[in-house]
Amino acid sequence: MVEFALPKNSTISSGKTWPKPEGATETREYHIYRWSPDDNQNPRIDTYYVNTADCGPMILDGLIWIKNHIDPTLTFRRSCREGVCGSCAMNIDGQNTLACTCAASDVASGPITIRPLPHQPVVKDLVPDLTNFYAQYASIEPWLHTTTATPQKEWRQSIEERRELDGLYECILCACCSTSCPSYWWNSDRFLGPAALLAADRWVKDSRDEATGERLDNLEDPFRLYRCHTIMNCTKACPKGLNPSKAIADLKRKLVERQV
Structure with missing residues (x-):
């Protein structure tokens, strides 16, 4: 289930169907969301036909071919x-993912439908406005906080301590997880969302960081963390195979443990 943020008082209409490329023997049909803030028109779905013999295998290859x-x-x-x-x-x-790693062959036979990430303001066509998403990431202060003197060479970390960060540091901030989360759709002004909370857990677990208490204090809020209801859409959507749901659960447990 996905939800899309449309311009006010608008509906999606059927758009233009472009002719099949001349001489193409094999084509794949693409249905693509189109909207521009400059033409004062409703969003629409345009239909294109990609010459698969002249195009790479990924969805992004198809988009570049169309352009x-x-x-x-x-x-x-x-x-x-x-x-x-x-x-x-x-x-x-219907699935949030990366166009560059999603093969056209992975999509069931028939038209390939492409829309922008759900429930974000649309800048134009397939480009969402991620201003709020990046601001939330910045709010968890994703860098080392230390009070001791900076070592001459480096902050040391054991192999075991480093392994605690596996599955957390690999996030590429694509926003697939957060924009697949209903709680984020409804409360994105206050709920930090899976991506920011995954990053928060990464710094809480970093043995070199010396501000664990302050970081947890920052999350002690009915909305910033606890709007997560563990439906795990975020984990299913992550194109890197990460598990934001587990990271959020770990943060909740740490907040409880420090009260005991």
């Missing part, structure tokens, strides 16, 4: 094309 060969006005984010930067996160066939 290069059919419609240069199609707007989306992308950068690394390797599942590292998180730029090309979007909703593909």
